Amino acid sequence: MNLLAPLFALGALAIAGPIIFHLIRRTTREQTPFSTLMFLQPSPPRITKRSRLDNLWLLLLRCLVLGLLALAFARPFLPRATPAPPPGSGQRTVLLLDTSASMRREKLFDEARARVEKRLRAAQPGDEIAILTFDRQTRTVLGFEEWRKLPGDQRLPTVLQRIAALQPGWAATHLDAALLQAVETLDQGSATQPGRREIIVFSDSQDGARLNGLQGFQWPRGLAVTLDPVVAKKQQNASLQWISEGEDNGKPGEETSLRLRVNNAPESKREQYPLRWNQGTSAPLEAYVPAGQGRIVRAPTRPAEATALLISGDDTEFDNQLFLLPPQAAQLPLLFVGADADQDPKGSLYYLRRAFPKTARQNVEITAHRTEESIPAFRLQQAQLLILGDTVADAPLASARQFARDGKIVIAPLTSATSTSVARLLELPSLPITEAVPKDYALLAQIDFQHPFFAAFADPRFSDFSKIHWWKHRRVEVSGLAGAQVVARFDSGDPALVQVPLGKGSVVILASSWRPVDSQLALSSKFVPLLHSLLEQSSNLPAQKAQYFIGEEVPLPGGPQPLTIRKPDGTEVRAPAGSKFAGTDLPGIYAITPGIQRFVVNLAPDESRLTALTPERLTSLGVPLRTGHETPAELLRREGQAQATEIESQQKLWRWLIVAALGLLLLETLFAGKLSRTSGSSTVAPT
Amino acid sequence: MTTAPSAPSASFLDPAALMSIRNLELRARSVVEGFWHGLHRSPYHGFSVEFTEYRPYTPGDDPRYLDWKLVGRTDRYYIKKFEDETNLRCHLLVDASKSMTFGSRTYTKLDYARTFAATLGYFLAQQGDATGLLTFDERVREYLPARHRPGHLRHLMLALEKPAAGTTTDLAAPLRRIAELTQKRGLIVLLSDLLAPIETLEAPLAMLTASRHEVVVFQVLDPAELNFDFTTASRFLDLETGRDLFLEPSIARTDYQRRLGEHLTAVRSICQRLGIAHVQLDTAQPLELALFDFLKVRASRGKIIRRKAAA
Numbered sequence: 001m002n003l004l005a006p007l008f009a010l011g012a013l014a015i016a017g018p019i020i021f022h023l024i025r026r027t028t029r030e031q032t033p034f035s036t037l038m039f040l041q042p043s044p045p046r047i048t049k050r051s052r053l054d055n056l057w058l059l060l061l062r063c064l065v066l067g068l069l070a071l072a073f074a075r076p077f078l079p080r081a082t083p084a085p086p087p088g089s090g091q092r093t094v095l096l097l098d099t100s101a102s103m104r105r106e107k108l109f110d111e112a113r114a115r116v117e118k119r120l121r122a123a124q125p126g127d128e129i130a131i132l133t134f135d136r137q138t139r140t141v142l143g144f145e146e147w148r149k150l151p152g153d154q155r156l157p158t159v160l161q162r163i164a165a166l167q168p169g170w171a172a173t174h175l176d177a178a179l180l181q182a183v184e185t186l187d188q189g190s191a192t193q194p195g196r197r198e199i200i201v202f203s204d205s206q207d208g209a210r211l212n213g214l215q216g217f218q219w220p221r222g223l224a225v226t227l228d229p230v231v232a233k234k235q236q237n238a239s240l241q242w243i244s245e246g247e248d249n250g251k252p253g254e255e256t257s258l259r260l261r262v263n264n265a266p267e268s269k270r271e272q273y274p275l276r277w278n279q280g281t282s283a284p285l286e287a288y289v290p291a292g293q294g295r296i297v298r299a300p301t302r303p304a305e306a307t308a309l310l311i312s313g314d315d316t317e318f319d320n321q322l323f324l325l326p327p328q329a330a331q332l333p334l335l336f337v338g339a340d341a342d343q344d345p346k347g348s349l350y351y352l353r354r355a356f357p358k359t360a361r362q363n364v365e366i367t368a369h370r371t372e373e374s375i376p377a378f379r380l381q382q383a384q385l386l387i388l389g390d391t392v393a394d395a396p397l398a399s400a401r402q403f404a405r406d407g408k409i410v411i412a413p414l415t416s417a418t419s420t421s422v423a424r425l426l427e428l429p430s431l432p433i434t435e436a437v438p439k440d441y442a443l444l445a446q447i448d449f450q451h452p453f454f455a456a457f458a459d460p461r462f463s464d465f466s467k468i469h470w471w472k473h474r475r476v477e478v479s480g481l482a483g484a485q486v487v488a489r490f491d492s493g494d495p496a497l498v499q500v501p502l503g504k505g506s507v508v509i510l511a512s513s514w515r516p517v518d519s520q521l522a523l524s525s526k527f528v529p530l531l532h533s534l535l536e537q538s539s540n541l542p543a544q545k546a547q548y549f550i551g552e553e554v555p556l557p558g559g560p561q562p563l564t565i566r567k568p569d570g571t572e573v574r575a576p577a578g579s580k581f582a583g584t585d586l587p588g589i590y591a592i593t594p595g596i597q598r599f600v601v602n603l604a605p606d607e608s609r610l611t612a613l614t615p616e617r618l619t620s621l622g623v624p625l626r627t628g629h630e631t632p633a634e635l636l637r638r639e640g641q642a643q644a645t646e647i648e649s650q651q652k653l654w655r656w657l658i659v660a661a662l663g664l665l666l667l668e669t670l671f672a673g674k675l676s677r678t679s680g681s682s683t684v685a686p687t
Numbered sequence: 688m689t690t691a692p693s694a695p696s697a698s699f700l701d702p703a704a705l706m707s708i709r710n711l712e713l714r715a716r717s718v719v720e721g722f723w724h725g726l727h728r729s730p731y732h733g734f735s736v737e738f739t740e741y742r743p744y745t746p747g748d749d750p751r752y753l754d755w756k757l758v759g760r761t762d763r764y765y766i767k768k769f770e771d772e773t774n775l776r777c778h779l780l781v782d783a784s785k786s787m788t789f790g791s792r793t794y795t796k797l798d799y800a801r802t803f804a805a806t807l808g809y810f811l812a813q814q815g816d817a818t819g820l821l822t823f824d825e826r827v828r829e830y831l832p833a834r835h836r837p838g839h840l841r842h843l844m845l846a847l848e849k850p851a852a853g854t855t856t857d858l859a860a861p862l863r864r865i866a867e868l869t870q871k872r873g874l875i876v877l878l879s880d881l882l883a884p885i886e887t888l889e890a891p892l893a894m895l896t897a898s899r900h901e902v903v904v905f906q907v908l909d910p911a912e913l914n915f916d917f918t919t920a921s922r923f924l925d926l927e928t929g930r931d932l933f934l935e936p937s938i939a940r941t942d943y944q945r946r947l948g949e950h951l952t953a954v955r956s957i958c959q960r961l962g963i964a965h966v967q968l969d970t971a972q973p974l975e976l977a978l979f980d981f982l983k984v985r986a987s988r989g990k991i992i993r994r995k996a997a998a
Contacts, residue, residue, distance in 0.1 A: 040943055
């Protein structure tokens with residue numbers, strides 16, 4: 001016999017009541033009124049065996065009544081043999097294991113792994129389980145396909161072996177992507193499997209987990225997501241974040257103090273954290289940050305060798321190191337081929353040198369090639385932009401041609417109508433150039449602001465080129481140039497800026513020049529940005545960021561030979577030049593060889609937000625969250641409970657028990673009445 | 688004073704049967720049946736037919752009472768006293784405390800005492816004597832002054848029939864009160880179980896005798912009180928104090944009887960010392976016997992006084 005509500009059986013403890021009452025009554029059963037106790041001395045009672053026996057029957061009846069009542073309330077039923085569940089109706093479950101950096105705390109990952117293992121061991125034979133790990137990326141440890149293929153007894157050891165090899169990384173938590181991937185995994189072949197589908201997330205479910213990707217996602221029906229959070233004992237956390245100063249144009253060599261954001265977790269009790277460099281002996285900077293807030297502080301002066309800033313005083317260690325590098329100037333050599341003197345304000349070079357000042361971010365070095373020999377190969381290789389002067393010999397022109405063919409840009413200003421350099425550069429038999437005679441001056445009109453050269457001026461605030469007067473310009477016959485694109489025209493309709501593709505690169509023909517005799521261009525505010533955009537287009541250098549986050553792809557500089565990237569742990573990875581490096585899986589400073597370029601990879605700042613993720617955030621995004629994790633054993637028990645309720649409602653044994661209890665109660669009443677009558681009559685002393 | 692109650696003879700009414708009569712007056716009448724008028728003596732001296740005593744003359748005595756014949760014969764001055772045959776002034780004092788409500792039979796001691804009081808009242812009223820009533824527990828409950836007039840007897844019966852409300856027995860207050868209320872000497876009949884500490888009994892009784900009343904004490908006791916013949920062990924509840932005591936009667940009986948005997952002896956000795964007639968009444972005893980006892984006491988009263996005077 002089973003009980004539906006076994007807790008009610010505790011009511012049987014009420015049997016203690018009558019027993020106690022009987023014990024009490026045995027000593028004070030009869031009361032005899034008497035006129036006075038003046039002449040009486042207390043004498044100990046003698047309990048006869050007979051009185052005990054009398055009560056015992058009554059006691060037995062009363063206990064039986066209470067016991068029956070308790071049993072009736074516990075809803076007993078006789079179990080029936082239930083049919084075994086049909087095979088193949090098992091559950092499809094995706095287990096998502098968090099391997100993000102925050103799982104490095106305490107023993108969170110071990111705990112999560114243990115839970116996964118427990119869940120795996122609790123799996124029913126009909127179940128199908130896939131295991132995915134996620135941080136910034138979602139990786140499949142074991143898919144449904146493989147699970148099906150593995151023999152039943154091999155599954156658990158295989159999975160456990162793979163799980164044991166897992167370690168938490170340093171990446172951020174992209175829970176949204178992981179959930180979507182899990183849904184996709186569940187959907188694969190789900191048509192043949194109508195069973196229950198579930199996603200269980202084993203994570204520290206931190207607030208910093210990314211969830212944006214879940215917005216608007218239509219969750220499939222019959223799918224439940226369960227969070228099985230592992231909770232760290234220590235929640236106090238402070239983290240550092242480098243506010244990159246991309247726009248800082250300080251002078252080269254000048255050490256700018258770095259701006260940092262210090263974040264303090266809402267759970268923290270401390271409000272002051274010392275910041276110090278990993279090298280040197282400078283005094284630490286005390287950053288005061290109230291709990292739950294962030295403050296911007298200036299980093300203390302950096303010792304020469306220091307690469308990381310450390311914050312201490314909190315409970316969580318993994319995010320206490322912030323790697324920093326001072327901004328590095330990009331080396332951008334520029335070639336000028338021509339005879340212009342450096343200090344000649346009538347020439348082109350004079351203005352070029354002044355257009356590229358040295359900044360903290362870039363160092364443009366202009367090399368003038370004045371000889372008639374070809375340009376040395378190493379120069380050509382390093383140069384990012386080539387500008388032709390007035391008269392250029394054939395040998396340097398061939399070099400310039402090669403330079404353009406390699407993918408760079410050659411700027412060819414037409415300083416005179418008789419110049420043949422452009423025709424020779426483009427290897428054209430002839431390029432008809434005539435001197436245009438504008439009335440007073442010409443203006444630029446019809447500028448293609450969509451073109452990368454002028455994209456910087458696309459904003460109406462900067463798009464006014466009418467202030468630049470062109471005193472002289474040359475008319476170029478564009479029709480003879482294959483693939484030439486006119487980027488800007490003068491108001492007379494003559495092309496002003498023409499880009500002619502050559503090989504991988506191009507030749508940009510300016511139908512005038514920036515010499516004062518030709519135009520006011522060099523004096524205008526458009527000159528420097530225009531040259532910079534040309535340099536940018538030519539060099540095609542990847543825009544280097546001050547810092548990267550774990551898992552981000554770093555664009556590598558181009559070049560003929562493959563590059564070697566040295567990771568912070570000392571391992572070296574080879575990567576083709578110009579590709580993107582994706583192996584940023586460790587925080588620290590990466591060095592690219594050949595060259596001296598370095599880049600910094602830090603932890604994603606969101607990873608430091610360790611406050612527990614509220615289920616409401618997930619449910620508001622439409623995640624079909626199931627509160628409280630239900631293992632298959634629990635599920636089985638719940639189903640068994642439902643079945644038991646049904647059987648019990650059919651059998652209704654409690655009614656018979658109540659009837660029996662009532663009958664016994666009647667018997668007890670009669671018996672007790674009789675007993676009290678006999679005892680009542682015996683109270684009066686016989687005379 | 689009296690011996691243990693004799694076994695009730697067949698001619699007397701069984702108290703249980705008597706108590707089943709609801710009306711107190713009827714009860715009293717049925718007891719008094721067969722007794723007649725003028726059976727007692729008056730405590731007052733005066734001019735009467737019955738000579739009581741000679742007493743030497745002392746200055747201040749009324750010279751009317753001088754026995755002039757004796758003066759003429761012997762030249763001695765003597766006062767000649769006669770018994771006055773006036774009507775009796777009797778006060779019935781009924782204890783209505785809680786201890787009196789005990790009864791091992793179908794009636795309580797209080798029922799018995801009330802019936803006896805009613806009987807006496809009726810009997811005395813028949814004789815033309817004035818009868819008063821005072822019921823008390825720890826204080827005076829009912830008081831009726833001694834009168835002989837039509838309807839007084841009825842009042843007396845009604846007052847007797849009021850239920851007992853008090854708890855403890857306190858003789859001192861009621862007896863002091865009766866001493867205050869009755870200036871004229873008379874007969875005082877006290878009906879009580881006298882189950883109170885012995886030291887609290889003597890002073891009030893002495894006060895009554897000091898005010899020269901004639902006092903008769905009827906100590907009403909239940910047979911169960913006398914014999915303590917309970918069989919089952921139980922909690923014994925004191926009716927007056929509410930205290931209870933668990934007792935095995937067979938064990939407690941000997942001790943109880945010894946201590947009760949001591950108490951009764953003490954009461955008797957007090958009464959004897961104070962010249963109070965003490966009659967112990969068993970509630971199992973017919974009321975007629977109690978009435979006989981009363982009359983016997985009354986008849987022997989003159990002798991007592993004379994004996995005391997001679998002594």
